[in-house]
Amino acid sequence: MDKLYTLLLITLIFPSTLISSHNVPAIFIFGDSIFDAGNNHFNKNCSAQADFPPYGSAFFHRPTGRFTNGRTVADFISQFMGIDLQKPYLEAQIAVVNGSKKDYPSNGINFASAGSGVLQGTNQDMGVIPIQEQLRQFQTLANQNRIDKKVIQKSLFFLESGSNDIYNYFLPFTPPTLVPDTYVEAMLKEVTNFTDQIYKLGGRRIALFSLGPVGCVPARALVPSAPITNNRCFGKMNVMVKKYNKGLENLVNDIPSRYPGAVGVYGAVYDIVQRFRAIPSRYGFSDVSNACCGDGPLRGELQCGKEGYKICENPNGFLFWDYFHPTEHTNKIISKALWGGNKSQIRPINLKNLANITVTLV
Ligand SMILES: *[C@@H]1O[C@H](CO)[C@@H](O)[C@H](O)[C@H]1NC(C)=O
Ligand SMILES: *[C@@H]1O[C@H](CO)[C@@H](O)[C@H](O)[C@H]1NC(C)=O
Ligand SMILES: *[C@@H]1O[C@H](CO)[C@@H](O)[C@H](O)[C@H]1NC(C)=O
Ligand SMILES: *[C@@H]1O[C@H](CO)[C@@H](O)[C@H](O)[C@H]1NC(C)=O
Ligand SMILES: *[C@@H]1O[C@H](CO)[C@@H](O)[C@H](O)[C@H]1NC(C)=O
Numbered sequence: 001m002d003k004l005y006t007l008l009l010i011t012l013i014f015p016s017t018l019i020s021s022h023n024v025p026a027i028f029i030f031g032d033s034i035f036d037a038g039n040n041h042f043n044k045n046c047s048a049q050a051d052f053p054p055y056g057s058a059f060f061h062r063p064t065g066r067f068t069n070g071r072t073v074a075d076f077i078s079q080f081m082g083i084d085l086q087k088p089y090l091e092a093q094i095a096v097v098n099g100s101k102k103d104y105p106s107n108g109i110n111f112a113s114a115g116s117g118v119l120q121g122t123n124q125d126m127g128v129i130p131i132q133e134q135l136r137q138f139q140t141l142a143n144q145n146r147i148d149k150k151v152i153q154k155s156l157f158f159l160e161s162g163s164n165d166i167y168n169y170f171l172p173f174t175p176p177t178l179v180p181d182t183y184v185e186a187m188l189k190e191v192t193n194f195t196d197q198i199y200k201l202g203g204r205r206i207a208l209f210s211l212g213p214v215g216c217v218p219a220r221a222l223v224p225s226a227p228i229t230n231n232r233c234f235g236k237m238n239v240m241v242k243k244y245n246k247g248l249e250n251l252v253n254d255i256p257s258r259y260p261g262a263v264g265v266y267g268a269v270y271d272i273v274q275r276f277r278a279i280p281s282r283y284g285f286s287d288v289s290n291a292c293c294g295d296g297p298l299r300g301e302l303q304c305g306k307e308g309y310k311i312c313e314n315p316n317g318f319l320f321w322d323y324f325h326p327t328e329h330t331n332k333i334i335s336k337a338l339w340g341g342n343k344s345q346i347r348p349i350n351l352k353n354l355a356n357i358t359v360t361l362v
Contacts, residue, residue, distance in 0.1 A: 024154055024205070024355040026108035029074045029086055030134045030194070031160040031209075033114030033325060037072065038065030039129065040114050042090035046127035048115030050322075052305045054293060058315060058328050067114050068321050069292075070328025073209075074110065074158060076335035081355055086110040089137055104146050108155060111137055117165035118190040131161050131190065135197055142201050152202040156355060159194065160209040160269075162187055163324075166240050167214055170223050180240050188247040195251065199259040204359045206259075207351060208252055209267040209338075210245040212326075213238050213274060218291040218300025219323035228297045231289045245270055265354050267346045272337045276319060276330070283333055286317035293322050 041051040050067040059070030086108045095101035113129035215237030220226035226234035255264030292312040293304030304322035321327040337345040
């Protein structure tokens with residue numbers, strides 16, 4: 001990364017480092033492995049796990065159940081806000097049920113479950129928790145007044161989900177019955193219902209994050225119809241992803257009229273990541289195609305940490321940590337773009353402003 005650019009990034013994105021936002025006390029997080037902070041680990045029935053070494057090695061120095069070598073985007077945003085990282089819901093629940101804690105945490109809760117999708121059926125056989133169930137978990141706490149209504153109104157709500165639905169669409173053992181456009185419409189219907197419920201429960205600051213270029217993940221090596229040579233991405237998959245992302249952005253654009261008093265933002269993660277892939281060296285990457293950790297073509301055939309895996313020496317130089325997931329370095333620079341970035345990265349306002357503006361409670 002050249003010096004001028006680094007300086008620009010620092011001054012544009014970090015005018016002051018950790019600003020403690022008294023306005024926003026908490027984040028409630030929903031979605032898949034991009035955000036999962038250990039829910040699957042506490043769900044013994046679930047086979048989608050990352051609770052073994054070398055996951056977590058770059059920051060926590062132990063596996064936490066996060067599907068990366070360090071912090072997730074939600075973790076970084078919490079740090080930028082000056083609040084503690086959110087605990088997985090299932091961990092918080094165990095503590096309350098067994099009496100070691102009286103209350104649920106006041107800095108928010110992470111409901112995300114790796115492998116899950118916006119469609120209820122996605123990876124159900126793996127025991128993952130779909131967004132509908134994540135919502136019910138939140139709803140139950142809200143209805144029991146386990147979470148303060150005023151806290152809900154001030155908090156940020158994050159959703160990132162849909163990659164698994166689209167990835168699975170191309171797997172040979174589940175021949176899709178819907179054409180791509182209809183499948184994407186079904187996905188967006190679920191997201192709309194999700195945001196309707198969040199609003200009804202009092203959520204007023206809603207951030208919907210686009211999917212990244214799922215067709216470029218090393219795990220495309222597991223999809224028979226996908227290309228794996230010459231850094232080519234799986235075009236058909238990315239076409240669906242872009243369609244979904246467009247629908248998501250339309251939903252965000254509708255928020256002011258659909259949900260009076262609420263503010264929505266659309267995080268353009270797809271475009272942020274495509275920029276990293278286009279000019280890797282500027283962002284500190286030496287490899288934006290292969291996974292750092294795994295095995296097989298693109299190191300995308302075997303999950304990191306499973307018997308026979310190989311690992312790179314410099315994870316920070318890699319876009320991908322394992323077959324599906326970004327490295328902590330990638331998460332960090334995505335987070336900076338979402339927190340302090342301009343309209344090409346997040347719109348109509350960035351997360352820093354979303355956390356700062358006054359929401360009129362109606
Ligand atoms: C786990 O699976 C068992 C047996 O299928 C079932 O009884 C139990 O309710 C499941 N637990 C969770 C948390 O899903
Ligand atoms: C209660 O749960 C917490 C984890 O949240 C754990 O650390 C603690 O050991 C548990 N206590 C008992 C008595 O089971
Ligand atoms: C919307 O979500 C709620 C809560 O998860 C669910 O009870 C309801 O059936 C959903 N409605 C539709 C139309 O999918
Ligand atoms: C927004 O940020 C991107 C990435 O840093 C940059 O390339 C672009 O020129 C910026 N756009 C504007 C309008 O400032
Ligand atoms: C937003 O930030 C500005 C300066 O960065 C500050 O003056 C203002 O008080 C903040 N507003 C709220 C509502 O926190």
